[in-house]
Amino acid sequence: MWYNYRIGGFGFISNIYGFTQGLKHNQLKRIERLHTRRVAPEQIISPELARQLTEISHETGRQIGVLINRKGQVEYVMVGTAKRVEMPDFGRARVSLDRFRGLRCIHTRFLSEKLTQDDLTDLALLRLDLMSVIQVDAETGLPNLVYSAHLLPTTAEKLEAESDNYEFLEPNIPSQLDTNFLALINSLENEMARNRLTARSRQTNRDRVILVGATTKYLSDAEESMAELEELALSADVVVLDKIIQRRGKIDPKTVLGSGKLEELLIRAMRLGADLIVFDAELSPAQVRSISEATELKVIDRPQLILDIFAQRAQSREGKLQVELAQLKYLLPRLAQGQNSALSRLAGGIGGRGPGESKLETDRRRARDKISNLEKQVDNLSRQRQERRKSRINKNVPIISLVGYTNAGKSTLLNTLTQSKVYAEKKMFATLDPTSRRLRLPIEQEIIINDTVGFIRDLPETLVAAFRATLEEISDSDLLVHVVDAANPQALQQIESVDKILHELELNNIPRLIVLNKTDLIDDVSLQALERNILFDKDLESVAISAIHPKSLSPLLDKIGEIVKVSSSKFQVSGQSV
Numbered sequence: 001m002w003y004n005y006r007i008g009g010f011g012f013i014s015n016i017y018g019f020t021q022g023l024k025h026n027q028l029k030r031i032e033r034l035h036t037r038r039v040a041p042e043q044i045i046s047p048e049l050a051r052q053l054t055e056i057s058h059e060t061g062r063q064i065g066v067l068i069n070r071k072g073q074v075e076y077v078m079v080g081t082a083k084r085v086e087m088p089d090f091g092r093a094r095v096s097l098d099r100f101r102g103l104r105c106i107h108t109r110f111l112s113e114k115l116t117q118d119d120l121t122d123l124a125l126l127r128l129d130l131m132s133v134i135q136v137d138a139e140t141g142l143p144n145l146v147y148s149a150h151l152l153p154t155t156a157e158k159l160e161a162e163s164d165n166y167e168f169l170e171p172n173i174p175s176q177l178d179t180n181f182l183a184l185i186n187s188l189e190n191e192m193a194r195n196r197l198t199a200r201s202r203q204t205n206r207d208r209v210i211l212v213g214a215t216t217k218y219l220s221d222a223e224e225s226m227a228e229l230e231e232l233a234l235s236a237d238v239v240v241l242d243k244i245i246q247r248r249g250k251i252d253p254k255t256v257l258g259s260g261k262l263e264e265l266l267i268r269a270m271r272l273g274a275d276l277i278v279f280d281a282e283l284s285p286a287q288v289r290s291i292s293e294a295t296e297l298k299v300i301d302r303p304q305l306i307l308d309i310f311a312q313r314a315q316s317r318e319g320k321l322q323v324e325l326a327q328l329k330y331l332l333p334r335l336a337q338g339q340n341s342a343l344s345r346l347a348g349g350i351g352g353r354g355p356g357e358s359k360l361e362t363d364r365r366r367a368r369d370k371i372s373n374l375e376k377q378v379d380n381l382s383r384q385r386q387e388r389r390k391s392r393i394n395k396n397v398p399i400i401s402l403v404g405y406t407n408a409g410k411s412t413l414l415n416t417l418t419q420s421k422v423y424a425e426k427k428m429f430a431t432l433d434p435t436s437r438r439l440r441l442p443i444e445q446e447i448i449i450n451d452t453v454g455f456i457r458d459l460p461e462t463l464v465a466a467f468r469a470t471l472e473e474i475s476d477s478d479l480l481v482h483v484v485d486a487a488n489p490q491a492l493q494q495i496e497s498v499d500k501i502l503h504e505l506e507l508n509n510i511p512r513l514i515v516l517n518k519t520d521l522i523d524d525v526s527l528q529a530l531e532r533n534i535l536f537d538k539d540l541e542s543v544a545i546s547a548i549h550p551k552s553l554s555p556l557l558d559k560i561g562e563i564v565k566v567s568s569s570k571f572q573v574s575g576q577s578v
């Protein structure tokens, strides 16, 4: 029923969009001629054009609309029904993040309805300059009041205080509309550009992201998960503009969020000038595609965010190989979809730190070749690693590995214990490459102490697989010191996640010692409660420390000494350095 009416003759051909069926030839001609009208660029609409629109509407009983460009020319003419006028499809024509579309919509409406939700949605989704509605006087067919609205650019800081996405202009009759449209739209675009610039100039070219979560369970769980996602995002060095959580009965299989929420997300993204959406979930390739098509934004999920952080941190050759391997494995099923546009958005990752556009253009077969090639290299390095390990084991020095959730304080503990300067920071996955240090215990026993990559809940499988070689290092340990951030409200869940990964890596048979770190940040009551919980859940004793205070570490050293001594039948205490 909806089709484009094409009219020829008079030396020009152009389109009328919408519901033209049943209109008389003469009416069509008059509608068609609206294309030749011009208004002054400063005017929202001229009284003449307003009158022509309302008169034809009155006569045909249909809403008539025009899209006017910044020069004041009519670019599109639409015919609707009595109730609604549809906007033309702009296809995938993208608009720069600092601009509106350069077209304002003015359409007629019967009765005394003002701007409807549909109007505002069109305004936002199509990124129009302005949406105006002219009321048709039911008696005379002359224009009545004109109602207009535009989007309001905003910043992350101001978002909380402002409740509205739109600004409404004072309604007026066409001859009395005194808004200087050109000045208005210029100032809005300048504001948008300024917002982006100020947020960007603090740190050059950081991605501006909105974090999104959807849950069918408790909101509080989703919020905690979101807090972790935010930490991950900050560790990935992006600017977090906003967080959106939707709780619904069922996750939409196609777009995760419901359509209303998706629309809200799109409007938010536009107003804030976001470049990237990060989902607190693992998305299927099809979901990534649907969401990025609906929002016209780059979309990544939690595993990809983690992969991105790893890619940023990888320093050693082995680390880099492992991350690249993990990224390719993650992308392979997505390559299978053969969706190049979605893929390049997906694969770009943060700041385009994916495996690179050119690699993505390689088809699946080449990706597989690359994967098996990388696997070989990683295996080689792993063999060399094993050789080195053997020579160390031969020296009969006990090995202790620090394991634990990311950011628990493993590297800090290693540094304090061995007066080293391993990179430790309030960022997740600060450590990627394992480090070993020697340490002499008070009981005159020398040990080797390993710092390892941190764990996280739902660690992407491809990463676990890729880092298997590095993590195998842990398997020679005589003791795993499980470092826990006792000040994190999620401490118990984090212990659980770490245990789960240790289990998956078949490292659960090695003796473990739980160390509650960062006790300087919590009170005694909370600490005791945590200790009791661990004793109850895990049947394990724990040692409380604060890795930044060397003095708090002696109970830990004593405990390690005891454990090492008990199993010392295994070692011949050599006393010589490794």
Ligand SMILES: Nc1nc2c(ncn2[C@@H]2O[C@H](COP(=O)(O)OP(=O)(O)OP(=O)(O)O)[C@@H](O)[C@H]2O)c(=O)[nH]1
Binding pocket: 404, 405, 406, 407, 408, 409, 410, 411, 412, 413, 423, 424, 425, 426, 427, 428, 429, 430, 431, 432, 452, 453, 454, 455, 517, 518, 519, 520, 521, 545, 546, 547, 548, 549
């Ligand atoms: N207040 C306090 N902060 C600590 C303590 N131990 C570590 N931190 C801080 O916690 C943050 C993370 O420490 P790291 O040592 O990098 O943690 P990690 O376990 O090595 O983390 P990843 O390498 O990312 O897995 C840093 O900002 C440390 O300064 C502590 O006992 N008390």
Ligand SMILES: [Mg+2]
Binding pocket: 410, 411, 412, 423, 424, 430, 431, 451, 452, 454
């Ligand atoms: Mg570390």
